[in-house]
Amino acid sequence: MFDKRIRKYVSDIMSGEKNSSFAMAALKLEDSSTMPTFKDGQTTEEKVESLLSQMTLEEKITMLGGKDNLGIHGVERLSIPEVWCTDASAGVRCYGRATAFPVPLAMAATWSKELNRKTGEAIGEECRAKGVSVLLGPGINIYRVPTNGRNFEYMGEDPYLSSELVVPYIQGVQSRGVITTVKHFACNNSDYDRHRMNSEVDERTLQEIYFPAFKAAVQKGGSKSVMCSYNPVNGVYASENKDLLTGVLREDWGFDGFVISDWTCVYSSEGPVKAGLDLEMPQGKYMNSKKLRPLLEKGIITEEMIDNKIRNLMKAFIDIGAYSRNLKDPSFNEYDDNHSKISLQGAREAVVLLKNKNNILPLNKENLKKIVLIGFNAVNTTSCGGGSCGIKSYDKVNIADGIRAMVSDAVQISSIATEKKSYRLTDADRKLIKEADVVIVSAGFSSVEESECWDRSWKLPFDQDRLIKESTTLNSATIVLLSAGGGVETESWLGDTAALLHTFYLGQNAGTAIGEVLFGEVNPSAKLPFTMAKKWDDFESTKNYVKKPEAISFMRIIGPQGSNAIRKPWTLKYSEKLMVGYRHFDSAKVEPQFPFGFGLSYTNFAINDVTLSKDSIRRGESCEISLTVENKGTKAGAEVVQLYIHDRESSLIRPHKELKGFEKVYLEAGESKKITLPVLPEHLEFFNNGKWAAESGQFTLLLGNSSRNIAASLELELMD
Numbered sequence: 001m002f003d004k005r006i007r008k009y010v011s012d013i014m015s016g017e018k019n020s021s022f023a024m025a026a027l028k029l030e031d032s033s034t035m036p037t038f039k040d041g042q043t044t045e046e047k048v049e050s051l052l053s054q055m056t057l058e059e060k061i062t063m064l065g066g067k068d069n070l071g072i073h074g075v076e077r078l079s080i081p082e083v084w085c086t087d088a089s090a091g092v093r094c095y096g097r098a099t100a101f102p103v104p105l106a107m108a109a110t111w112s113k114e115l116n117r118k119t120g121e122a123i124g125e126e127c128r129a130k131g132v133s134v135l136l137g138p139g140i141n142i143y144r145v146p147t148n149g150r151n152f153e154y155m156g157e158d159p160y161l162s163s164e165l166v167v168p169y170i171q172g173v174q175s176r177g178v179i180t181t182v183k184h185f186a187c188n189n190s191d192y193d194r195h196r197m198n199s200e201v202d203e204r205t206l207q208e209i210y211f212p213a214f215k216a217a218v219q220k221g222g223s224k225s226v227m228c229s230y231n232p233v234n235g236v237y238a239s240e241n242k243d244l245l246t247g248v249l250r251e252d253w254g255f256d257g258f259v260i261s262d263w264t265c266v267y268s269s270e271g272p273v274k275a276g277l278d279l280e281m282p283q284g285k286y287m288n289s290k291k292l293r294p295l296l297e298k299g300i301i302t303e304e305m306i307d308n309k310i311r312n313l314m315k316a317f318i319d320i321g322a323y324s325r326n327l328k329d330p331s332f333n334e335y336d337d338n339h340s341k342i343s344l345q346g347a348r349e350a351v352v353l354l355k356n357k358n359n360i361l362p363l364n365k366e367n368l369k370k371i372v373l374i375g376f377n378a379v380n381t382t383s384c385g386g387g388s389c390g391i392k393s394y395d396k397v398n399i400a401d402g403i404r405a406m407v408s409d410a411v412q413i414s415s416i417a418t419e420k421k422s423y424r425l426t427d428a429d430r431k432l433i434k435e436a437d438v439v440i441v442s443a444g445f446s447s448v449e450e451s452e453c454w455d456r457s458w459k460l461p462f463d464q465d466r467l468i469k470e471s472t473t474l475n476s477a478t479i480v481l482l483s484a485g486g487g488v489e490t491e492s493w494l495g496d497t498a499a500l501l502h503t504f505y506l507g508q509n510a511g512t513a514i515g516e517v518l519f520g521e522v523n524p525s526a527k528l529p530f531t532m533a534k535k536w537d538d539f540e541s542t543k544n545y546v547k548k549p550e551a552i553s554f555m556r557i558i559g560p561q562g563s564n565a566i567r568k569p570w571t572l573k574y575s576e577k578l579m580v581g582y583r584h585f586d587s588a589k590v591e592p593q594f595p596f597g598f599g600l601s602y603t604n605f606a607i608n609d610v611t612l613s614k615d616s617i618r619r620g621e622s623c624e625i626s627l628t629v630e631n632k633g634t635k636a637g638a639e640v641v642q643l644y645i646h647d648r649e650s651s652l653i654r655p656h657k658e659l660k661g662f663e664k665v666y667l668e669a670g671e672s673k674k675i676t677l678p679v680l681p682e683h684l685e686f687f688n689n690g691k692w693a694a695e696s697g698q699f700t701l702l703l704g705n706s707s708r709n710i711a712a713s714l715e716l717e718l719m720d
């Protein structure tokens, strides 16, 4: 009961309704045409220096702390405008309604760079229409344990997949004149106790698992902003972690944007200033005049340090156009039908068909007279997880309506347990289930159970597993739809189900996409961006995790910020090291429930004619795999060809295989297409002795349509 009250209390704050400061920030977004004048032909650097030279110390310090929760200070005297931020990854969260896109984990299940780019572009456009120049996303923390309350907001368990998909998303947003903020740097892989959980991770694991998506976001995507995380990393809070914010980000990766704090993740003044934090949000609690001036006077920090932060901020704002345009751009629409179409296409391509016994799916409209829908999610369909990713959408199609739209009025659709989360079947319900042609159970989490600020349970909440089991006992044509931000316990109920679809949180058109997939108007093509295990203990990472992830406490969530005296950090060792997700299942030969990269289709594909341009290469050289993908069935569809690399001899233990390439191929029935996949020098490398390098020897290149279904393999030799 206490748990429920805390969840409700926090979720009200997070949802931004009523008088919360998130909603209030909307009021501040009046249009303004305040902007500084620059001399013709000035470079960005010259513009920055010209503004900086006119600013007083007080004005500079003021700019280092946020304003009204989502704003970055301007300087009225110099006509430097304020800049506004918004959450984030699945749409524009703040300032009223917006298009709700599928959550990033669902977008990762599409394995589509194009759709991730289009989603980014659409979100960027809505930002511009609302007057926002900084998007506080995308989130790209690695899916380390299935219960992390924010996995839905990230792009799955694989660093290569996340890297490949985050880049087009960033390019899409930034192409519209909006800065992206990749978050949360680093190792915020759990929301169980994010202010105190010190992630202890060795260097190689950071480099191979937890850094690559951030590195790609910065170097390939060109993200102009990075958000540091709440948690300490290797004993030092991320916001004051110089190794991370200066060493890794700026010195190793050449990042030249700005580092923004997560909301209340700053715990002191001197550390963050020196470490490389540029902006404290939502306000300058530690980066303010009262705190910084004494440090300046004592010479502990210098004005040059402050100037550099202003340079980082203003360079990004000038480059993106935020200092040379009106706040709102009328050429972009806040509501755009095309954005809803992009969201719908994302949802269609995100539904993963995991089980389809006797090809019960797609359902045949002609043979159906009675459908029974079970579960709260059928009507109150969760379109997004809770917290700062949650979008208040314009329209929303729930699952019940999506199914209704697929069948004629003559088909009887009955609903059970759609009003209540916890429910016990009555005799009348049992009769309905028994007599139905098909039963569709919409199981999963609501945005209160699966949300930022806490972890969720491994088991389905509200005894929904019992409902599924009762239904399968009464009617073998029971299909389960799983709305969740990742894997859940399925082993106890999966066996007798007829079909299972993972439907994530699909945004405002969830019901339409699900209806279309169920009835075959859309052929499912998505693949899991994470491993689904049979048992909680099957993951190596859960062995190094908390015992009861879903247990929540007031102190962990909303207790006071900062002071280590109150918030004594405790250490969580990432002892599984590289063995995250399929890397562990494959290396330790553990059978997953559904493997990484897996997803069925209503057609079948073959991978043929696999050849390699060279079977041996010298260090630094590339080669190319060619192959043909064939749609052997009678329905058009898409296949995701995946390339994994197995290093046959290595001086250090490496995961059995790792994803290093993929391509999504759309094919008509009977059609074949030739594709090529490059093998680049970095695909063979691992991190050893402080650097990335490949060791000479034999590599096996594995091609398939999941991490466990390998259709062909090739041998490649790397020579010195």
Ligand code: BGC
Residues within 6 Å of the ligand: 087, 088, 136, 183, 262, 263, 388, 452
């Ligand atoms: C979240 C961030 C988010 C920020 C602003 C924090 O609670 O961790 O991801 O961007 O709030 O809403």
